[in-house]
Amino acid sequence: MRHRLFAHAYWLIGGLAIVMVLLPVMAPGAFYLRVAALVYINAIAVIGLNLLMGYAGQVSLGHAGFFGIGAYAVGLGPAVFRLPVWASLLAGVALSGVVAFIVGRPILKLRGFYLAVATLGLGLLIWMFLNNQSDLTGGPNGMQVPRLVLFGWRAVGTSTWYWISAATLLFAAYLAINLIDSPTGRAFRAIHDSEIAARVLGVDIVRYKLLVFVLSAVYAAVAGSYLALFDGFVTPDSASFLRSIEFVVMAVLGGLGSVFGSIVGAALLVVLPQALTSFHEYEEIVLGLIMIVFMIFLPAGIVPSSLARWRGRAA
């Protein structure tokens, strides 16, 4: 099963690449490209979160904190430390990984609800820092983010960021899919199902939990920095609790333990609110109802449940 699925995943990456190339042709216009770029950027963060939650089975309700670190790094790096934007991006991603490493050590000993609350606290802490350090971050008003310049080329405009985020998402998905079918990925999944069995088979579960936490923080920081560079602006909303919850909803709705589920989940949660604006004040009610219906009929998430049904019919 796993081997066929493995090959399957590469086909899906190819298919996704074709969709990414065709989309600007089929749906031209800055609005569609912008929505698609937002889907890709969110999907990068959600794939990372899915490695943590869906594969290794460790919950996080604070991943917007890492997203926020990435987002503010591209603003603060140039403004405060006079770093080039690209170096600020790398520094932000590294910082996010370091924070995850330091905080992960004590809190990953916790399980289930307790880990959820601890990660929630971490997220809130980062959000409060960004919100309250007004002289540094501009507080609730946010701050300006300079343009990314690479070898004299300025990354500006919706279509530029469409292609950058599309390429990065493909690469992020490729890395995640490879990892899942490697000794590291099997260790993650083993920890999810039985920590005891994993330990007696020689898996250093402390190391692997920390590894997947750091990895997911890095994915979130990359996504955060992209959003800030795309918008040219960043506010503490990027690190808010609501955004952490959105990432979790995207991962669960699309399918825990499915890289493609992460992309589908991100697409649904970014596109639906845009599509539902015609419902005006009822928009959120309709969105909530749609989410409930999806979870009732596709309880394992959209991608895994649909695959199971399709296989059931084929068999």
Next chain:
Amino acid sequence: MTALLAVEDVAVAFGGVRALSGVSLQIHRGEVFAVIGPNGAGKTTLFNAISGLCRPERGRISINGREVTGLPPHRLARLGLSRTFQNLQIFFRMSAAENVMVGRHMHEDRDVLAHMLALPSVLRQNRQTRKAADELLALVGLEAWADKPAGSLPYGALKRLEIARAMAAEPSLLMLDEPAAGCNPIETEEVDAVLKTISRRGVTIVLVEHDMRLVMKISDRIHVLDHGTTLADGDAAAVRSNPAVIAAYLGVNEKQPGAFG
């Protein structure tokens, strides 16, 4: 000759309840060693103490003469210890083959960056690991289930899957906690055959088992526990004729017949 595994005066308590009070035993290379005793005698606790899942409050455990008391399970695994569980600990979301592949973890290269990039060396290693898993699945008669989700396997098959997974670690000492529990007579025969094959490969086996026919048939030495202490230690004939063992099993001395294994 130093024993492969030596347990000296090990005691374990949970809260105020003493599960093991001063158990000593020695297991030699190549033996099939059984630990038996009525329910609640401390057999699984002894297994957990040896495999590092619970820390003894006193006593000493050594492997090949080297003290390992209090080492975490993954370190003990690297010293050649592997085990199965009485209440199954299956990776039920992974396929049967993947379960066994996890058993190869210690012997695999652990370069995360190489794994993410799926370098040719990683893919080659994945194929080797899969091949080793397939061979072990064939050993326990589960080759037909290799690509099925482990969660879909019947109970008896999962017992054997745990044995295959533990064997994938290439242990020198394999600890089996009730490998035939819940198995019908045919499945018990299969387990028996698997254990013989493993023993022939030179792996030392320690097992906890309630099926006395199986225990008497395959064990070189039997250690009898009751209420956390040693009742007897010897070959099948000596243990069978030991008055203390008979008393514990047949419910003399105020013990309930329900304690019969």
